[in-house]
Amino acid sequence: MTPHPADCHPRPDFGGLRYGLGLRFVALLVQKFGGSSVADAERIRTVASRIVAAKRSGDDVVVVVSAMGDTTDDLIALAEQVSPAPPGRELDMLLTAGERIAMALLAMAISDLGEQARSYTGSQAGVLTDSAHGRARIIDVTPGRIESALAEGAIPIVAGFQGISPDTKDITTLGRGGSDTTAVALAAALRADVCEIYTDVDGVFTADPRLVPRARQVARLGYEEMLELAASGAKVLHLRCVEYARRAGVPIHVRSSFSTRTGSWVTEQRDEMEQPIITGIAHDLGDAKIVVTAVPDKPGEAAAIFTAVAEAGVNIDMIVQNVSSGSGQTTDITFTLPKNAVAAARAALSERREAIGFASLLVDDEIAKVSLVGAGMRSHPGVSAQFFSALAGAGVNVEMISTSEIRISVIVRAVDAPTAVRALHTSFGLDSPEEAVVYAGTGR
Amino acid sequence: MTPHPADCHPRPDFGGLRYGLGLRFVALLVQKFGGSSVADAERIRTVASRIVAAKRSGDDVVVVVSAMGDTTDDLIALAEQVSPAPPGRELDMLLTAGERIAMALLAMAISDLGEQARSYTGSQAGVLTDSAHGRARIIDVTPGRIESALAEGAIPIVAGFQGISPDTKDITTLGRGGSDTTAVALAAALRADVCEIYTDVDGVFTADPRLVPRARQVARLGYEEMLELAASGAKVLHLRCVEYARRAGVPIHVRSSFSTRTGSWVTEQRDEMEQPIITGIAHDLGDAKIVVTAVPDKPGEAAAIFTAVAEAGVNIDMIVQNVSSGSGQTTDITFTLPKNAVAAARAALSERREAIGFASLLVDDEIAKVSLVGAGMRSHPGVSAQFFSALAGAGVNVEMISTSEIRISVIVRAVDAPTAVRALHTSFGLDSPEEAVVYAGTGR
Numbered sequence: 001m002t003p004h005p006a007d008c009h010p011r012p013d014f015g016g017l018r019y020g021l022g023l024r025f026v027a028l029l030v031q032k033f034g035g036s037s038v039a040d041a042e043r044i045r046t047v048a049s050r051i052v053a054a055k056r057s058g059d060d061v062v063v064v065v066s067a068m069g070d071t072t073d074d075l076i077a078l079a080e081q082v083s084p085a086p087p088g089r090e091l092d093m094l095l096t097a098g099e100r101i102a103m104a105l106l107a108m109a110i111s112d113l114g115e116q117a118r119s120y121t122g123s124q125a126g127v128l129t130d131s132a133h134g135r136a137r138i139i140d141v142t143p144g145r146i147e148s149a150l151a152e153g154a155i156p157i158v159a160g161f162q163g164i165s166p167d168t169k170d171i172t173t174l175g176r177g178g179s180d181t182t183a184v185a186l187a188a189a190l191r192a193d194v195c196e197i198y199t200d201v202d203g204v205f206t207a208d209p210r211l212v213p214r215a216r217q218v219a220r221l222g223y224e225e226m227l228e229l230a231a232s233g234a235k236v237l238h239l240r241c242v243e244y245a246r247r248a249g250v251p252i253h254v255r256s257s258f259s260t261r262t263g264s265w266v267t268e269q270r271d272e273m274e275q276p277i278i279t280g281i282a283h284d285l286g287d288a289k290i291v292v293t294a295v296p297d298k299p300g301e302a303a304a305i306f307t308a309v310a311e312a313g314v315n316i317d318m319i320v321q322n323v324s325s326g327s328g329q330t331t332d333i334t335f336t337l338p339k340n341a342v343a344a345a346r347a348a349l350s351e352r353r354e355a356i357g358f359a360s361l362l363v364d365d366e367i368a369k370v371s372l373v374g375a376g377m378r379s380h381p382g383v384s385a386q387f388f389s390a391l392a393g394a395g396v397n398v399e400m401i402s403t404s405e406i407r408i409s410v411i412v413r414a415v416d417a418p419t420a421v422r423a424l425h426t427s428f429g430l431d432s433p434e435e436a437v438v439y440a441g442t443g444r
Numbered sequence: 445m446t447p448h449p450a451d452c453h454p455r456p457d458f459g460g461l462r463y464g465l466g467l468r469f470v471a472l473l474v475q476k477f478g479g480s481s482v483a484d485a486e487r488i489r490t491v492a493s494r495i496v497a498a499k500r501s502g503d504d505v506v507v508v509v510s511a512m513g514d515t516t517d518d519l520i521a522l523a524e525q526v527s528p529a530p531p532g533r534e535l536d537m538l539l540t541a542g543e544r545i546a547m548a549l550l551a552m553a554i555s556d557l558g559e560q561a562r563s564y565t566g567s568q569a570g571v572l573t574d575s576a577h578g579r580a581r582i583i584d585v586t587p588g589r590i591e592s593a594l595a596e597g598a599i600p601i602v603a604g605f606q607g608i609s610p611d612t613k614d615i616t617t618l619g620r621g622g623s624d625t626t627a628v629a630l631a632a633a634l635r636a637d638v639c640e641i642y643t644d645v646d647g648v649f650t651a652d653p654r655l656v657p658r659a660r661q662v663a664r665l666g667y668e669e670m671l672e673l674a675a676s677g678a679k680v681l682h683l684r685c686v687e688y689a690r691r692a693g694v695p696i697h698v699r700s701s702f703s704t705r706t707g708s709w710v711t712e713q714r715d716e717m718e719q720p721i722i723t724g725i726a727h728d729l730g731d732a733k734i735v736v737t738a739v740p741d742k743p744g745e746a747a748a749i750f751t752a753v754a755e756a757g758v759n760i761d762m763i764v765q766n767v768s769s770g771s772g773q774t775t776d777i778t779f780t781l782p783k784n785a786v787a788a789a790r791a792a793l794s795e796r797r798e799a800i801g802f803a804s805l806l807v808d809d810e811i812a813k814v815s816l817v818g819a820g821m822r823s824h825p826g827v828s829a830q831f832f833s834a835l836a837g838a839g840v841n842v843e844m845i846s847t848s849e850i851r852i853s854v855i856v857r858a859v860d861a862p863t864a865v866r867a868l869h870t871s872f873g874l875d876s877p878e879e880a881v882v883y884a885g886t887g888r
Contacts, residue, residue, distance in 0.1 A: 041525035048526075075545065081485035082492075082549050083556035090555065093563050094548035097541040101519065104538035105526050111534070112527035119537050124613070145613070169568070169589070 027193040028150075029054060032064040032160065032183035036200050037257040038102050039069035047198075047257065048109035051155060055115055060150050062190060064160045064183040065106055067098025088133030092162070092173045096121070099159035099179075107157045116154035120145060122162035122171075126189075127182060129172045131165035136172035138163060138181065138244075141189035158186060177238025184241050188248035195250050197237065198257035203264030204229070204236055206280040206430040211418050214431040218279060219262075222269035225279045225373055226252075228407040232371035233284025242266065269375055277376030277383065278428045283417050284369040287317060288339045289400075292349065294330040294359035304356050305333055305349065312348035314341040317369075318402045318411065330359075334400065336411060339365055367399070368417035371409040372424055378405055386427060394423035471637040472594075473498060476508040476604065476627035480644050481701040482546050483513035491642075491701065492553035495599060499559055504594050506634060508604045508627040509550055511542025532577025536606075536617045540565070543603035543623075551601045560598035564589060566606035566615075570633075571626060573616045575609035580616035582607060582625065582688075585633035602630060621682025628685050632692035639694050641681065642701035647708030648673070648680055650724040650874040655862050658875040662723060663706075666713035669723045669817050670696075672851045676815035677728025686710065713819055721820030721827065722872045727861050728813040731761060732783045733843075736793065738774040738803035746777060748800050749793065756792035758785040761813070762846045762855065774803075778844065780855060783809055811843070812861035815853040816868055822849055830871060838867035 031051060038044050055061050075094050079086045086094075103119035110117035126142035149156040160179025163172050174181055180197055187195035204226070207215040221229075223246035230239040236254055245252050245266065255263025295301050302321065309316060314337055322332040337345055342363055349361055377383045387408050391398060396419055400411035412420050425431060475495060482488050499505045519538050523530045530538075547563035554561035570586035593600040604623025607616050618625055624641055631639035648670070651659040665673075667690035674683040680698055689696050689710065699707025739745050746765065753760060758781055766776040781789055786807055793805055821827045831852050835842060840863055844855035856864050869875060 041522065044526050078485065078545070078549060079552055082488050083552040085556075086552040087555050090548045090551045090561075090563060093551075094545060097544040097548075100541040100544065101522070101538060104534045104541075105522060107534045107537070108523055108527040108530040111531050112529075117534075119534060 026058060026060060028060045028062070028190060030062045030064060030183050030187040030190065030192045030195045031198065032179060032196065033066065033106075033198045033257060034179065034200075035066040035069050035071070035102075037198055038065060038106060041105070044068075044102075044105050045109050045112075048106060048113055050257075051106075051110060052113045052115050055155055061155050062146060062150070062186060062192070063106065063155060063157045064179060064186060065099060065102045065157060066160050066179040067095075068102045068105075071098040071101065089170055092133045092171050095173055096159065096162045096171050099161055103157045103159050110155055110157070116152070117157055118149050118154050119157040119159070120149075121159050122182065123164035125156070125158040125186065127158075127163035127185065128166050129163035129174065131168045131170065131172060133170075133172055135175035136163060136165065138174070138185045141185050143186060143189050146186070146190065158182065177240045180238050180241035181244055184244045184248065184250050184252065187250045188244070192250070194253050195245065196253045196255060197241075198255060199236060200257065201236060202256045202259065202261060203254050204234070204266070204280065206278075207421050207425050208234075208283065211283070211421050212281075212425050212431075214434075215425065216430060216432040218264050220265045220267060221279050222375055223266060224269055224406060225375055226266045228371070228373040228404065229280055229282050232282035232373065232407065232409060233286070233369060234280070234282040237266070276374065277380050278372060278374035278430065280373055280430070281421050281424050281428075282371045282373065283421050284371075285414055285417065286338055287336045287367060287369055287411075288342050288363060288365035289334060289336050289367050289411065290342070290345060290349075291362040291364070292333045292356075292358045293362060295333050296357050297329060297331045301331075301356065302333060304352070305358075306335075308348045308352050308356070309335075309337075309345050312341075312344045314338075314345045314348070316345075318400050318409070320400050336367070336369070336400065366414045367411050368414045368420075369409055369411055370417060370420045370424070371407055372428070373407045375406050377407075384408060387424065390423045390427035391420055393427075394419050396420045396423070470502060470504060472504045472506070472634060474506045474508060474627050474631040474634065474636045474639045475642065476623060476640065477510065477550075477642045477701060478623065478644075479510040479513050479515070479546075481642055482509060482550060485549070488512075488546075488549050489553050489556075492550060492557055494701070495550075495554060496557045496559050499599055505599050506590060506594070506630060506636070507550065507599060507601045508623060508630060509543060509546045509601060510604050510623040511539075512546045512549075515542040515545065533614055536577045536615050539617055540603065540606045540615050543605055547601045547603050551599075554599055554601070560596070561601055562593050562598050563601040563603070564593075565603050566626065567608035569600070569602040569630065571602075571607035571629065572610050573607035573618065575612045575614065575616060577614075577616055579619035580607060580609065582618070582629045585629050587630060587633050590630070590634065602626065621684045624682050624685035625688055628688045628692070628694050628696065631694045632688070636694070638697050639689065640697045640699060641685075642699060643680060644701065645680060646700045646703065646705060647698050648678070648710070648724065650722075651865050651869050652678075652727065655727070655865050656725075656869050656875075658878075659869065660874060660876040662708050664709045664711060665723050666819055667710060668713055668850060669819055670710045672815070672817040672848065673724055673726050676726035676817065676851065676853060677730065677813060678724070678726040681710070720818065721824050722816060722818035722874065724817055724874070725865050725868050725872075726815045726817065727865050728815075729858055729861065730783055731780045731811060731813055731855075732786050732807060732809035733778060733780050733811050733855065734786070734789060734793075735806040735808070736777045736802045737806060739777050740801050741773060741775045745775075745800065748796070749777060749802075750779075752792045752796050752800070753779075753781075753789050756785075756788045758782075758789045758792070760789075762844050762853070764844050780811070780813070780844065810858045811855050812858045812864075813853055813855055814861060814864045814868070815851055816872070817851045819850050821851075828852060831868065834867045834871035835864055837871075838863050840864045840867070 033047050107117040107119040128140040129136035146156045160182040165172050184195050204218045205215045209215045226242045252266040317336045320334045396416045398410045402409050477491050551561040551563040572584040573580035590600045604626040609616050628639050648662045649659045653659045670686045696710040761780045763779045840860045842854045846853050
């Protein structure tokens with residue numbers, strides 16, 4: 001028995017191994033292709049060739065696909081033309097047409113290459129969700145029809161992003177990052193050997209190659225590190241899909257749909273002795289900062305502020321309370337939040353201004369969050385000192401700080417973000433010897 | 445109790461009557477809107493207003509909708525870009541995205557007007573079919589979810605043209621005329637009082653108003669007459685939907701989606717004493733004629749020809765065998781068929797030319813079929829004589845003839861069709877006193 005080279009990843013649970021004729025190891029791959037990978041007929045045919053090649057190399061393949069290119073945005077625009085506030089049930093019914101079109105076309109393209117392919121809606125594939133339209137959570141996956149199709153030698157093509165609520169029997173969508181989550185959930189339910197997420201970059205990088213030309217691709221990283229990177233602004237994988245993969249122990253292989261190179265593997269945390277201290281640096285320009293000035297410095301004031309913001313449905317990120325100024329009677333409370341939530345937070349606080357007793361709200365949306373992530377931080381106490389020295393040496397002023405066991409994040413001026421990211425990248429020895437990084441998303 | 449004025453149609457079976465508060469008669473209407481009625485956001489809002497008005501007048505309403513405008517053609521074009529011969533299952537999966545988009549948008553537009561609306565796929569609405577993709581036949585309708593929605597006061601919006609095969613659990617489409625058939629089948633299963641088919645003309649006319657400015661709208665006609673008209677080229681209703689309505693006894697009201705005028709009712713044949721002799725004149729430019737020359741005049745030759753054509757999947761319409769010419773050894777056999785089937789028929793016959801022993805195939809696609817339809821023909825023997833006199837008087841030469849109990853059809857030169865239709869229309873007293881017919885399809 002020779003293990004299949006693409007699948008020698010050390011997955012802890014080998015209960016799912018299957019053997020083909022001659023006892024060759026047969027892997028089960030779940031391959032997920034996003035909207036840009038299937039944006040037009042030509043790309044659909046390219047993706048089909050790739051899927052057929054994987055199948056013909058002897059593996060079983062299940063495909064998860066998103067809607068073509070801008071289809072979802074186009075459908076939302078149509079909905080807005082008929083109703084300013086469409087019911088969630090109907091918006092989900094509408095949007096799920098997008099993956100339906102993509103999956104049927106992809107199945108046709110695969111058939112045209114001589115392999116059997118069958119498309120399945122989320123409902124047909126057994127993706128069961130709660131009934132929260134537009135942001136449904138997967139509660140179970142019962143992929144009986146997918147297993148039957150595999151047993152018959154066909155390639156099942158499953159619609160990402162969608163499911164069905166067994167309570168209401170209505171079609172649901174999973175919201176942001178939904179297709180990646182469908183792929184991981186299906187991989188878990190099918191005990192697949194790997195979930196391949198095809199995207200427009202080569203994998204996970206030590207920093208955004210558009211900012212840092214010497215950024216290197218990360219060969220392997222742990223779920224925890226990927227979670228911290230995703231939460232800190234790395235766009236390559238959605239937080240939600242990584243969380244699902246960690247819970248289910250599904251290895252993810254993030255790779256480019258435009259090349260056949262190995263991408264980045266996201267798996268269980270490796271033995272600490274082998275790993276680099278730092279995995280990468282993320283930055284996020286999507287946050288804003290609100291300063292609530294002259295808050296009476298007495299118990300319960302901070303709680304009143306954050307209760308008001310939470311009730312407006314706003315998630316806040318970092319919080320700093322300044323040392324009381326002047327007479328010691330008041331304090332400033334500063335927090336960060338997504339830019340698109342500023343209006344809601346401001347309205348909620350302004351409404352309670354007299355009750356809370358603060359003086360004013362100062363909004364600053366010219367900030368950036370810069371984060372250093374690495375599981376090795378746990379056992380290397382000098383990381384913080386090196387982090388702040390590097391920023392100081394680059395002349396970058398730090399406005400707020402937050403940390404976890406494996407992450408240090410700071411808020412800096414937005415204009416300072418490139419300088420900060422590059423300084424940290426060099427300081428922590430992440431620079432590649434040459435500027436050879438191909439950033440496929442812009443390279444073609 | 446006052447019957448609702450729109451529903452005083454004499455339906456034979458009154459078992460389905462329901463009464464609202466105060467014992468007012470509550471009708472159940474199935475309203476079907478085609479692709480041109482929902483071609484863009486503005487038309488969808490217009491249709492929504494019309495549906496809401498019907499609901500607010502006190503009736504229960506179930507809506508059947510087709511895909512928006514050219515959506516189906518656009519999806520077929522996409523399919524052709526990825527595969528020259530897409531599998532039927534996948535083509536059906538693809539095309540059913542069209543109604544899904546239309547029905548969700550229509551439900552949103554109705555919700556926006558303050559009424560509850562819920563969209564249902566063919567599968568959710570219980571439209572069960574055989575598994576012949578692209579031309580599935582409805583085998584049962586189990587509209588439990590539609591009845592529940594009605595009971596809760598909502599307006600169900602059902603996707604036309606589609607269903608599910610209980611055998612394969614796959615999505616199917618019904619083919620040409622599918623949405624009209626869905627509407628009639630649903631009306632039958634729900635015991636609706638009427639199935640309203642909204643179209644871009646005001647109803648059924650005594651002739652095509654584009655050819656005959658004095659054509660009149662027909663107020664009521666029987667299923668048999670409508671079947672003959674539809675089979676003879678009248679485009680307003682599909683043969684298949686009328687056949688279903690006749691079997692199930694569903695009254696159809698064909699009317700314009702651009703006006704609120706009463707259209708044409710298609711119901712059980714009325715008492716013959718009350719009806720006009722002639723209902724209308726249809727013409728069809730879609731057929732071609734093939735002459736098989738010098739066929740040996742012996743038993744079995746005609747059978748060999750028509751077997752070859754049938755095996756090529758071609759439906760033929762009229763057949764004429766000429767009197768044997770010259771020596772009495774050979775004969776010419778002429779038949780008509782749809783223009784788009786000529787290539788297949790020609791190939792099938794040419795392949796068997798030596799076996800059958802004919803000389804040549806002459807194809808003529810410059811023909812028209814002109815048909816006179818009327819249930820009164822059964823009891824009025826002079827109709828044929830008047831028919832041929834009118835054509836002769838107008839200088840129109842007749843090439844082939846076929847008749848049924850309530851129809852006379854002739855093949856004439858295509859260029860003679862307008863003259864023939866007008867002459868018959870006048871001769872049988874169908875002309876309206878004034879040229880006041882509005883042909884909504886071209887009028888706006």
